[in-house]
Amino acid sequence: MTRQDNGKVALVTGAGQGIGRAIAERLHADGFRVALADIDTDKTDEVAASLGGEQAGALSLHIDVADRQSVFDAVSAAKDRLGGFDVIVNNAGIAPLSAIDEITEEAIQRIFSINVNGVIWGTQAAAAAFRELGHGGKIIAAASQAGHVGNPGIALYSATKFAVRGFTQSAARDLAQYGITVNTYAPGIVRTPMMEAVAKNTADAAGQPEEWGWAQFTSGITLDRISEPADVANVVAFLSGSDSDYITGQSILVDGGMVFN
Ligand SMILES: NC(=O)C1=CN([C@@H]2O[C@H](COP(=O)(O)OP(=O)(O)OC[C@H]3O[C@@H](n4cnc5c(N)ncnc54)[C@H](O)[C@@H]3O)[C@@H](O)[C@H]2O)C=CC1
Numbered sequence: 001m002t003r004q005d006n007g008k009v010a011l012v013t014g015a016g017q018g019i020g021r022a023i024a025e026r027l028h029a030d031g032f033r034v035a036l037a038d039i040d041t042d043k044t045d046e047v048a049a050s051l052g053g054e055q056a057g058a059l060s061l062h063i064d065v066a067d068r069q070s071v072f073d074a075v076s077a078a079k080d081r082l083g084g085f086d087v088i089v090n091n092a093g094i095a096p097l098s099a100i101d102e103i104t105e106e107a108i109q110r111i112f113s114i115n116v117n118g119v120i121w122g123t124q125a126a127a128a129a130f131r132e133l134g135h136g137g138k139i140i141a142a143a144s145q146a147g148h149v150g151n152p153g154i155a156l157y158s159a160t161k162f163a164v165r166g167f168t169q170s171a172a173r174d175l176a177q178y179g180i181t182v183n184t185y186a187p188g189i190v191r192t193p194m195m196e197a198v199a200k201n202t203a204d205a206a207g208q209p210e211e212w213g214w215a216q217f218t219s220g221i222t223l224d225r226i227s228e229p230a231d232v233a234n235v236v237a238f239l240s241g242s243d244s245d246y247i248t249g250q251s252i253l254v255d256g257g258m259v260f261n
């Protein structure tokens, strides 16, 4: 089907691969002009080109979500070059393993600077752009099933995702007066480079084969399969559009029934 531009602009962080890429592709197919922002622009250059490039509403941008100025610059570039600003998807994140005894000050700072500060900077920059443009908008961030319940081996990561949910609930209260909704999506186990590394590193740390690493995370999926990035993109497409206008402050689990709460 031919793509119909819907007149709206979305920026997706971490759009170079995995879930972010699938979200950017889905929003573009739905008619959004999309800024694909990533620290690795080799990847976003390629994805944006595959969608037809800037003239076709697919703009590759550099962003380091840990750097507030970089986030504000990317939002500003998306707004100016794509002609508006309506949705931000604060998707970029990292998931290094964290055995409790081995957590260091540097490890805490690194993961929080990306997974939490990155969401805060994206929220600030998007809210400022929406207010400047005189309309509301949608702020969406990646949480995780690990931001709803504990998982072995990823305690520090889990702390960042609980933090994202807490920030989101309060930001939803603060920004409602501007017509801005704030929500998170909480994936389960998604087949991406991140999850492949998590499974492999979990197995390596225990001296076990890789399938054992996967099994630590995949038992208990009610729908009995790992998620594909498109499963998550479907829900983010809903949160980006007007059908979700009456939802704010929520974390939507997209986990095939791993966590019921
Ligand atoms: N894969 C999974 O099973 C799950 C993933 N998530 C969350 O979903 C989000 C996306 O995950 P995946 O696609 O699996 O990850 P991924 O590692 O496959 O892709 C992440 C992307 O973010 C980019 N990135 C990393 N640091 C960045 C920075 N400082 N600034 C800008 N971009 C940066 C990377 O270059 C990469 O393109 C993350 O927030 C993750 O925590 C949540 C639950 C499960």
Ligand SMILES: CC(=O)C(C)=O
Residues within 6 Å of the ligand: 095, 144, 145, 146, 151, 187, 188, 189, 194, 195, 198, 217
């Ligand atoms: C990487 C992640 O978010 C998991 C295992 O829930």
